[in-house]
Every structure is written in structure tokens, then in C-alpha cells.
Amino acid sequence: MKQSGALKITAQGEREIVMTRGFEAPRNLVFDAFTKPELLKRWLLGPDGWTMPVCEVDLKVGGAYRFVWRGPDGMEMGVRGLYREVAPPDRLVHTEKFDQAWYPGEAVITTVLAEQDGRTTLTATILYESREARDTVLKSPMESGVAASYNRLAALLASAG
């Protein structure tokens, strides 16, 4: 197994999460993997057993994206946003808002790709609307957000039965 730059995630300041990760590929390929639906569907997946039935990208300033993941029981999680900056191969800025609103408000994600000797370092800074929103994300990551959705569905079904 080759070495990739290890994933680092840190809370930064009051409202940010910063992720850095190295990739053994030039940045034009990494940029494509982040913005082309046929490529996104290959890796931007949820927990095991989840598919990505909706993956739409209108890659331009003001363009929208829409992702929907579906779990084994048909449970769905969706997210949407708009692109604010599109500057391949080094910079992408977009908003993010989940259907299920498992963190309050909207986030702004700034992705910067730096390349050296065929290796790319990705730095993604996620800016939340509030400290509470940022901290909610750290305490309840995607899996927990999904679990929370399952719990709500289970409660709904129990009350309907």
C-alpha cells in the first residue's frame, strides 16, 4: 500500500474545520475527481451499503450541485449548494446545506489544491455559521447524522403503526 499524505482534521478558530490530505496524483486529476459526477460517485460515498443515486454538478459560478445518498433500507440523505468560485486546477469554493439540517445553517467550503512533483496537497476549510454548528459536526459526524435520521424514521414508523 503506497503512502499518501495522512488525513489531518483540526478545529480552527471559532467556526472552522480544516482538512488536509496528500494525494499521489497531479491536481488536475484531483480537481476532476471533486467536480465530475461520474468520478464523485466512485468515492464520495457514505457508510458501507450506501449508494449515490443523485449526483448533479453545474460547475460554474452560481451553478448548483445536488447529491443524494441512499442507504440499505431506502433511507436517504441529501445535500445541495452553489459554487462561488471555480478556478481549476487549484481552487473551488462552494456552499453546503444538508436536507436533514443535522447542523444549523449553511457552510462554506474552500478547497485549495497545491501540487509538487506530481503530488497534490488538498486543504479544505469548512466555515460554519456558528461555533455551535461547527461543534455539532465534530460531535456527530456523517454516520451519526445518518443514524439520527434512522432514529427519526423509526420513531415515525412506530407512531404510525
Added chain:
Amino acid sequence: MTPTDRHLDATFTALADPTRRAILARLASGEASVTELARPFAMSQPAISKHLKVLERAGLISRGRDAQRRPCRLKAAPLADAAGWLEEYRRFWEGRFQRLDALLDEMKTAGKKAGARKIRGKDR
């Protein structure tokens, strides 16, 4: 800033220092006095006491009232909170990025093959 935020800030500050982490590791095997804790470090007792104050403020250790010994004891709960935070989130994203690693390898190979075909003149 909520009380929870202040608490977590204090925990992270406390853990950010290697001496304090070493102190916590030592206390994991049982309580100790300031003298005992200072022993492994080339550090004066007042310096160690400063570290102990930070740990105490973060709620990570408790200090006995015995004026002579003032033994220090580990309090595990705040550590569990802090550790749980980033790790789950990191694991989730690492799974995704590992899939991306494999995809990028494919893309590089596909690019090389396409390049080789061009050189051999097989592309129109």
C-alpha cells in the same frame, strides 16, 4: 461561548503539551504526588505545578487536600469526550479518501495508456 465550549477548549489546551500528556499517562497507572510526577522530567517542582494547574482547571486531574502529599488523580471523563470528537469524523473522511486514492490510481493509469496510444499513432 457556552460552558461546554470553555470546557472543551480547556481540555484541548491541556492535551496540547507533551509534558502534560506524559503526566496524564503516569497518572493512568495510579495517583502520585507532585514530587513523584516531577521525577522523570528535568523540571522544577514549580514548573510541574504550573502544568498540574492547567490539568486541574481542565478537570482532567483532581488534587488531594493532604497538605503534605497533595496526591494527584486522573479524571477520565473529559478525556473521553475530547478523544471521541475528531476521531469519528476523521475515520469517515479517511474512508472516502482511500476510495479516492484508488480512483486516482486508475485515472493515472488510464492517462498513461491514452498517452502511449497517441505516441504509437493509434488515436485518430
